Amino acid sequence: xxYIRKPVAHHSNLPVNALGLxxxxxxGGMSTLCAGCGHxxxxxxxxxxxxxxxxxxxxxxxxxxxxxxxxxxAYFLREAHGINAVHGRMPSIATGxxxxxxxxYYIGVSGDGxxxxxxxxxxxxxxxRNVNMLYLIENNGVYGLTKGQFSASADVGSRSKGGDINEQxxxxxxxxxxxxxxxxxxxxxxxxxxxxxxxxxxxxxxRGFAMIDVISPCVAFNNHEGSTKSYAHTRQFYHxxxxxxxxxxxxxxxxxxxxxxxxxxxxxxxxxxxxxxxxVDHDPTNRAAAIGYLERHREAEEIVxxxxxxxxxxxxxxxxxxxxxxxxxxxxxxxxxxxxLEEVQTQYR
Amino acid sequence: xPGRVNDFTLKIATVNGTGSASANALLTKAVFRMGVPVMGxxxxxxxxxxxxxxxxxxxxxxxxxxxxxxxxxxxxxxPETFAKDHAEVTPGGYLLYDSTWPRVRDFNRDDINIIGVxxxxxxNHHFADARTRILMKNVAYVGALAALLDLDLAVIEGLxxxxxxxxxxxxxxxxxxxxxxxxxxxxxxFECPLGLRVEERDLTDGHIIIDGNTTAxxxxxxxxxxxxxxxxxxxxxxxxxxxSDFCERYRTTEQGEREFAVxxxxxxxxxxxxxxxxxxxxxxxxxxxxGPGISLMNEFIGFGYYTEIPAVIFDVQRVGPSTGMxxxxxxxxxxxxxxxxxxxxxxxxLYPADPAEAFELSARAFDLAEHFQTPVFVxxxxxxxxxxxxxxxxxxxxxxxxxxxxxxxxxxxxxxxGPFQRYMDPDRDGIPFRTLPGVHPAGAFxxxxxxxxxxGTYTEDAAEYQEVMDxxxxxxxxxxxxxxxxxxxxxxxxxxxxxxxxxxxxxCAIVSLGSCDLAVREARKALKAGGTELDYCRIRAFPFTxxxxxxxxxxxxxxxxxxxxxxQCKGMLLMETDVARDKLVSILHYNGLPIAxxxxxEAVLGHLNREEAI
Numbered sequence: 001x002x003y004i005r006k007p008v009a010h011h012s013n014l015p016v017n018a019l020g021l022x023x024x025x026x027x028g029g030m031s032t033l034c035a036g037c038g039h040x041x042x043x044x045x046x047x048x049x050x051x052x053x054x055x056x057x058x059x060x061x062x063x064x065x066x067x068x069x070x071x072x073x074a075y076f077l078r079e080a081h082g083i084n085a086v087h088g089r090m091p092s093i094a095t096g097x098x099x100x101x102x103x104x105y106y107i108g109v110s111g112d113g114x115x116x117x118x119x120x121x122x123x124x125x126x127x128x129r130n131v132n133m134l135y136l137i138e139n140n141g142v143y144g145l146t147k148g149q150f151s152a153s154a155d156v157g158s159r160s161k162g163g164d165i166n167e168q169x170x171x172x173x174x175x176x177x178x179x180x181x182x183x184x185x186x187x188x189x190x191x192x193x194x195x196x197x198x199x200x201x202x203x204x205x206x207r208g209f210a211m212i213d214v215i216s217p218c219v220a221f222n223n224h225e226g227s228t229k230s231y232a233h234t235r236q237f238y239h240x241x242x243x244x245x246x247x248x249x250x251x252x253x254x255x256x257x258x259x260x261x262x263x264x265x266x267x268x269x270x271x272x273x274x275x276x277x278x279x280v281d282h283d284p285t286n287r288a289a290a291i292g293y294l295e296r297h298r299e300a301e302e303i304v305x306x307x308x309x310x311x312x313x314x315x316x317x318x319x320x321x322x323x324x325x326x327x328x329x330x331x332x333x334x335x336x337x338x339x340x341l342e343e344v345q346t347q348y349r
Numbered sequence: 350x351p352g353r354v355n356d357f358t359l360k361i362a363t364v365n366g367t368g369s370a371s372a373n374a375l376l377t378k379a380v381f382r383m384g385v386p387v388m389g390x391x392x393x394x395x396x397x398x399x400x401x402x403x404x405x406x407x408x409x410x411x412x413x414x415x416x417x418x419x420x421x422x423x424x425x426x427x428p429e430t431f432a433k434d435h436a437e438v439t440p441g442g443y444l445l446y447d448s449t450w451p452r453v454r455d456f457n458r459d460d461i462n463i464i465g466v467x468x469x470x471x472x473n474h475h476f477a478d479a480r481t482r483i484l485m486k487n488v489a490y491v492g493a494l495a496a497l498l499d500l501d502l503a504v505i506e507g508l509x510x511x512x513x514x515x516x517x518x519x520x521x522x523x524x525x526x527x528x529x530x531x532x533x534x535x536x537x538x539f540e541c542p543l544g545l546r547v548e549e550r551d552l553t554d555g556h557i558i559i560d561g562n563t564t565a566x567x568x569x570x571x572x573x574x575x576x577x578x579x580x581x582x583x584x585x586x587x588x589x590x591x592x593s594d595f596c597e598r599y600r601t602t603e604q605g606e607r608e609f610a611v612x613x614x615x616x617x618x619x620x621x622x623x624x625x626x627x628x629x630x631x632x633x634x635x636x637x638x639x640g641p642g643i644s645l646m647n648e649f650i651g652f653g654y655y656t657e658i659p660a661v662i663f664d665v666q667r668v669g670p671s672t673g674m675x676x677x678x679x680x681x682x683x684x685x686x687x688x689x690x691x692x693x694x695x696x697x698x699l700y701p702a703d704p705a706e707a708f709e710l711s712a713r714a715f716d717l718a719e720h721f722q723t724p725v726f727v728x729x730x731x732x733x734x735x736x737x738x739x740x741x742x743x744x745x746x747x748x749x750x751x752x753x754x755x756x757x758x759x760x761x762x763x764x765x766x767g768p769f770q771r772y773m774d775p776d777r778d779g780i781p782f783r784t785l786p787g788v789h790p791a792g793a794f795x796x797x798x799x800x801x802x803x804x805g806t807y808t809e810d811a812a813e814y815q816e817v818m819d820x821x822x823x824x825x826x827x828x829x830x831x832x833x834x835x836x837x838x839x840x841x842x843x844x845x846x847x848x849x850x851x852x853x854x855x856x857c858a859i860v861s862l863g864s865c866d867l868a869v870r871e872a873r874k875a876l877k878a879g880g881t882e883l884d885y886c887r888i889r890a891f892p893f894t895x896x897x898x899x900x901x902x903x904x905x906x907x908x909x910x911x912x913x914x915x916x917q918c919k920g921m922l923l924m925e926t927d928v929a930r931d932k933l934v935s936i937l938h939y940n941g942l943p944i945a946x947x948x949x950x951e952a953v954l955g956h957l958n959r960e961e962a963i
Binding site: 056057058059061063073074078079080081082083084085086089091092093094095096097098099100101103104121122124125129317318321322323324325326327328329330331332333335337338340341344345348349 | 556557558559567570571572573574575576578595600602605606607608609610611612614615616618619620621622623624625626627628629630631632633634648649652656715742743744745747749750751753784785786788789790791792793794795796797798799807
């Protein structure tokens with residue numbers, strides 16, 4: 001949503017990926033968000049992840065709804081088509097686009113207002129359909145563009161900039177997603193790119209709906225004392241449960257992993273994610289256990305992060321539909337239409 | 350009543366959920382198979398079991414496949430509505446009832462003939478279980494009617510065989526047994542056939558009997574639609590069911606892979622979102638819905654208009670406002686479709702008159718949507734969508750190629766000098782070029798419902814915003830010359846100076862649209878017989894074409910016939926054409942039943958007589 005075209009700077013010594021592209025080639029327009037906004041860090045993480053995966057930028061479809069978070073698809077992958085839908089309805093756009101063409105990467109960027117209030121229904125049903133996409137919620141607990149109202153993810157007791165105290169219980173996208181059958185559920189923090197980039201890579205390679213709830217402080221309206229979504233609060237209660245290492249197909253697993261504390265999971269494209277348990281109590285492949293673990297830590301007011309639940313065997317939208325592997329973009333006008341019409345009409349004579 | 354051969358109406362009053370719908374369809378099809386044109390209309394409740402339902406069958410050798418306003422024979426099977434059904438019979442007509450239970454004190458008319466048949470009693474003697482008895486009672490009245498109306502039993506048996514197939518020969522036999530029970534009783538106790546009867550003809554050759562949701566679905570498949578999204582909503586549900594069935598059969602590979610995707614959405618908000626997502630990606634996508642769905646879709650329809658994404662929306666209209674009467678028909682969404690969305694929006698709408706035209710316009714809608722990169726409505730209604738109509742066999746142009754519109758492919762994008770700009774107007778027709786995701790890096794752009802410039806960039810600049818809005822208006826003007834012209838019939842022609850025949854307009858004329866057509870036609874014929882000739886213009890699309898404008902200009906009085914309370918078509922004509930307000934006279938019908946020819950005939954005569962009196 002830039003007024004100013006972002007200059008494309010070429011540095012001859014930037015590293016290139018397998019496609020010969022530098023990270024700069026994965027950038028988009030100039031951000032118009034506030035200086036220090038968590039969302040811009042997430043944009044940077046997305047750029048790094050796509051570059052690292054050697055994804056052809058134009059093989060990505062970027063989508064969003066309405067809100068600060070939803071502006072961000074304009075700030076990365078300038079060579080990818082983007083669509084900024086109506087408020088809370090990005091999941092349906094993504095579902096239809098994905099139904100029409102399964103052969104692209106889908107990145108949806110949403111916010112807590114967009115996904116947990118106005119778009120809660122669409123968020124839930126896209127999960128149920130297991131649409132093959134990466135779905136980021138840039139979660140700051142506040143409506144930024146309308147200047148500071150609580151969102152549905154605001155914690156009880158959290159104080160708004162104007163001094164109000166929130167008394168309604170929050171909707172936790174992570175617990176919600178797991179209970180809805182989401183096949184990839186993670187939480188990250190915009191301030192921890194080291195954790196976030198591999199999560200995004202794994203989410204992109206996961207076949208099915210990969211939801212990452214990213215705590216992303218709003219510097220303008222929710223970064224004060226008393227807010228539970230401020231940088232300071234998030235850092236204080238940050239509890240990484242699992243660190244995810246993303247290992248590309250064919251790459252060797254070189255790092256030394258401590259037995260019992262690591263868990264390699266192979267993704268459908270042959271790449272591997274190695275989950276390093278920071279907290280040995282957590283088993284991210286057991287849905288009931290994951291829910292119990294999250295509930296326990298929620299009571300302790302901890303912000304648990306990492307890849308919290310994953311199910312690589314889930315069937316996505318197309319597996320359920322038995323869709324042909326080609327895209328459905330070409331109009332299917334083939335065969336002998338006259339004969340079909342004749343055959344059909346026989347039943348109505 | 351004088352004898353009426355092949356020209357009468359019977360109405361069957363039953364309780365829904367008893368299987369009467371199949372019995373009634375059987376009767377209708379039997380008349381059709383005997384070569385006599387027939388209309389069947391189902392007036393059913395929004396309920397699964399236990400509420401009153403009626404089925405009206407008009408046997409019409411002259412081909413008036415519309416409600417006549419008469420009931421020559423009432424089959425009164427529902428005690429709850431008996432008094433009303435009894436009162437509705439046209440003087441001189443007949444009433445058939447189940448005489449298992451005496452009803453003599455309910456008969457307070459001496460101008461109709463009563464036919465009592467102990468249907469329940471007969472059926473209970475011959476069939477054991479309760480459900481079969483209920484079903485067979487309906488089949489027994491088919492037998493009774495076959496005797497009274499002289500229907501061919503062999504035709505009925507043939508139809509039963511087609512329905513049940515060879516594997517269910519027992520069911521055919523049981524049904525035929527029930528038919529014969531009714532048939533034999535009536536033959537024995539009454540003079541058969543009645544004055545009303547069916548005589549074999551060959552007038553249905555080259556015709557089919559089909560509903561408009563099925564044909565619309567077929568049109569979508571023939572146009573190459575691959576993505577459908579929907580939320581179940583009467584009366585549009587059967588459209589998607591039919592599409593799925595057709596695609597399962599004709600769009601599935603030998604390996605069982607589907608070359609289509611039908612998604613049952615969580616609501617209409619999502620259904621239209623999925624259609625726009627698929628359209629943005631480049632697929633031909635559609636959603637069938639009805640009024641309540643249109644209300645919910647408004648925000649996204651405006652988005653589709655402003656971002657210029659093709660989409661096809663079928664509005665199978667039902668009675669509004671609000672939940673209204675979900676199983677009754679109306680043309681109450683004309684304006685809701687034409688102007689859906691907040692802000693300045695206008696949409697291409699197509700108005701089929703019957704299932705045959707629903708097939709044609711359904712396919713056409715996909716071409717228009719992609720040609721003009723915009724949501725297009727096929728504005729049908731419950732009468733067209735769910736009733737079975739006798740229509741000429743459908744035809745399809747073997748050379749049909751979908752019009753995908755101005756889409757730049759990879760080669761064209763390779764040759765592009767400078768960045769792709771989404772909303773320019775190089776051809777000065779208001780239609781920009783678009784690109785599809787995943788095709789080429791140079792094609793990328795950002796689709797947004799917020800203010801954008803012709804380059805596709807975000808804007809809040811007054812001039813840049815307005816430039817795009819003006820181009821959208823220009824695009825709508827271009828569409829005016831591309832949408833289907835009206836169907837116009839002039840009563841008279843005169844030779845011009847060059848020897849060519851030119852229409853000589855009547856003073857008064859009728860303007861109408863959609864499912865009013867057949868009622869208008871019959872009314873015109875009746876009025877002509879009484880000495881009143883009226884030209885007729887049936888609008889087939891919005892924007893209104895020049896032909897419509899011309900027709901309005903060349904007549905002094907125009908009766909605008911439509912099925913809603915607030916004269917929506919007339920309102921649109923006043924807003925969108927130069928016609929003078931005092932030339933337009935509304936004929937409105939909006940009680941939920943399809944308009945009858947007599948409604949129109951009486952309204953026209955009433956108006957003309959009043960004018961004369963002044």
